[in-house]
Amino acid sequence: xxxxxxxxxxxxxxxxxxxxxxxxxxxxxxxxxxxxxxxxxxxxxxxxxxxxxxxxxxxxxxxxxxxxxxxxxxxxxxxxxxxxxxxxxxxxxxxxxxxxxxxxxxxxxxxxxxxxxxxxxxxxxxxxxxxxxxxxxxxxxxxxxxx
Amino acid sequence: xxxxxxxxxxxxxxxxxxxxxxxxxxxxxxxxxxxxxxxxxxxxxxxxxxxxxxxxxxxxxxxxxxxxxxxxxxxxxxxxxxxxxxxxxxxxxxxxxxxxxxxxxxxxxxxxxxxxxxxxxxxxxxxxxxxxxxxxxxxxxxxxxxx
Numbered sequence: 001x002x003x004x005x006x007x008x009x010x011x012x013x014x015x016x017x018x019x020x021x022x023x024x025x026x027x028x029x030x031x032x033x034x035x036x037x038x039x040x041x042x043x044x045x046x047x048x049x050x051x052x053x054x055x056x057x058x059x060x061x062x063x064x065x066x067x068x069x070x071x072x073x074x075x076x077x078x079x080x081x082x083x084x085x086x087x088x089x090x091x092x093x094x095x096x097x098x099x100x101x102x103x104x105x106x107x108x109x110x111x112x113x114x115x116x117x118x119x120x121x122x123x124x125x126x127x128x129x130x131x132x133x134x135x136x137x138x139x140x141x142x143x144x145x146x147x
Numbered sequence: 148x149x150x151x152x153x154x155x156x157x158x159x160x161x162x163x164x165x166x167x168x169x170x171x172x173x174x175x176x177x178x179x180x181x182x183x184x185x186x187x188x189x190x191x192x193x194x195x196x197x198x199x200x201x202x203x204x205x206x207x208x209x210x211x212x213x214x215x216x217x218x219x220x221x222x223x224x225x226x227x228x229x230x231x232x233x234x235x236x237x238x239x240x241x242x243x244x245x246x247x248x249x250x251x252x253x254x255x256x257x258x259x260x261x262x263x264x265x266x267x268x269x270x271x272x273x274x275x276x277x278x279x280x281x282x283x284x285x286x287x288x289x290x291x292x293x294x
Contacts, residue, residue, distance in 0.1 A: 007259035009291035089209035119266030
């Protein structure tokens with residue numbers, strides 16, 4: 001099993017604000033995809049849709065200001081059964097975000113793509129919180145010939 | 148052992164041009180760090196320097212237009228003994244770049260940081276080749292409170 005790992009830090013932003021951007025439809029629409037619907041409460045399922053497809057995430061864990069965990073219950077076959085972990089902590093005026101997309105069965109080419117794409121969406125999250133504007137789909141950063 | 152994986156594709160650019168950006172001092176200075184010196188020939192050592200430190204890479208493999216492999220022989224302790232693999236191939240008018248930073252002993256927090264940072268430098272490589280201008284250090288994209 002192989003994981004995608006990333007680290008960003010958001011300047012002048014408390015963990016509660018980052019948590020909000022990960023746990024409300026308005027927040028999620030501001031950095032990942034504008035087409036986000038569903039139930040963001042514990043055990044709820046959030047539907048993320050993109051021009052080329054989408055993912056359904058069950059909200060498996062919410063620890064306010066500290067931790068969010070999603071289980072992938074719908075979408076690309078490679079994602080089903082994987083988990084997304086968000087760990088937040090404050091360091092001075094920054095909120096550090098440790099990201100893990102855990103449980104890939106094989107390091108397939110699509111995993112390489114998703115790793116780079118996650119990085120660009122994490123920077124979108126940072127931009128949303130620091131500058132008031134992210135780059136969510138369908139206006140996301142293109143990284144390769146897939147999207 | 149855990150790896151960092153990424154995928155980008157460079158539009159309207161043949162593999163030979165991407166290879167050149169990975170194997171000449173001028174190319175490397177355009178997307179990774181302006182302070183790049185050393186010997187880019189097989190078995191040579193290239194010195195990459197950043198405001199906060201640097202890395203020395205031995206050129207372990209060069210397959211023109213297809214593959215580059217570096218062995219890390221100097222720099223942060225976590226990097227020593229790891230390898231950087233670049234695999235290139237053409238798809239229509241794109242050059243697809245598969246990147247692997249292989250051989251991390253542990254998924255430490257610094258590895259999370261380097262994963263996101265590599266993504267931003269790969270996008271810098273894409274921008275250099277597509278638009279004529281990358282974002283090499285010291286003017287690289289800041290991702291967190293480390294750099």
